[in-house]
Amino acid sequence: MDGNGRWAERRHRPRSLGHRAGAKAVRVCMEFCIKHGIASLTLFAFSSENWNRPAEEVGALMKLFLHMLDSEVEELHRRGVRITFIGERKDFSEVIRNKMQRAELLTRDNRQLNMNIAAGYGGRADITQATKSIVADIASGNLHPDDIDEVLLGSRMSLADQAAPDLFIRTGGDLRISNFLLWQLAYTEMWFTETLWPDLDEITLQQAMDDFASRERRFGLTSAQVKPGDAAA
Numbered sequence: 001m002d003g004n005g006r007w008a009e010r011r012h013r014p015r016s017l018g019h020r021a022g023a024k025a026v027r028v029c030m031e032f033c034i035k036h037g038i039a040s041l042t043l044f045a046f047s048s049e050n051w052n053r054p055a056e057e058v059g060a061l062m063k064l065f066l067h068m069l070d071s072e073v074e075e076l077h078r079r080g081v082r083i084t085f086i087g088e089r090k091d092f093s094e095v096i097r098n099k100m101q102r103a104e105l106l107t108r109d110n111r112q113l114n115m116n117i118a119a120g121y122g123g124r125a126d127i128t129q130a131t132k133s134i135v136a137d138i139a140s141g142n143l144h145p146d147d148i149d150e151v152l153l154g155s156r157m158s159l160a161d162q163a164a165p166d167l168f169i170r171t172g173g174d175l176r177i178s179n180f181l182l183w184q185l186a187y188t189e190m191w192f193t194e195t196l197w198p199d200l201d202e203i204t205l206q207q208a209m210d211d212f213a214s215r216e217r218r219f220g221l222t223s224a225q226v227k228p229g230d231a232a233a
């Protein structure tokens with residue numbers, strides 16, 4: 001969800017205002033996913049590196065998270081959204097941690113949309129914690145090193161209960177992943193837009209969907225293998 005800061009700076013307003021405007025775009029995105037029957041939406045709300053931003057900005061973001069946990073969760077629940085938080089929680093305040101847990105418990109049986117919120121999240125940390133959990137099982141004798149394969153490692157990663165993302169959308173014009181779901185994005189289609197996150201609208205999301213629909217996903221195979229009908233024609 002990149003571009004909140006620039007959105008505010010262009011209006012000569014504090015960056016925190018951009019984050020507040022960004023929170024509105026979360027709803028646009030959620031509505032779009034429900035309308036189009038998308039199963040999972042993962043939002044990168046706050047990276048493990050974002051803790052190093054100026055204290056004032058981090059404080060404003062924490063206030064906003066708290067506000068959203070208070071004001072949005074009931075509505076998301078009503079809409080059938082299952083909320084899951086991924087990332088390191090211990091750095092968040094106890095009140096935020098409790099509200100995260102409450103939101104997850106309240107919505108855990110919902111099936112309309114999985115809304116995953118990456119907060120305090122880093123893709124490298126995700127791979128590291130998965131590795132640690134496997135090493136702990138080996139050390140306790142519950143696992144043999146020969147048992148380690150991609151399926152096992154993947155099963156210890158965040159969002160292992162959900163399909164790998166089909167489409168990655170980055171707003172704000174930068175062309176990088178910035179430590180998002182590094183393991184999970186192996187065969188995800190990438191889509192980048194100059195649109196700043198607070199300006200995200202249905203038209204832009206539809207452009208991303210249309211572009212995605214035109215892609216040929218080969219997963220390492222040849223075009224003839226994934227479209228045998230075309231090759232014969």
Ligand code: FPP
Binds near residue numbers: 026
């Ligand atoms: C990146 O833009 C955005 C963030 C660090 C925060 C995103 C958080 C929200 C939109 C609010 C809450 C959302 C949820 C789901 C709880 P940036 O500040 O890096 O923008 P810039 O690149 O223009 O500086």
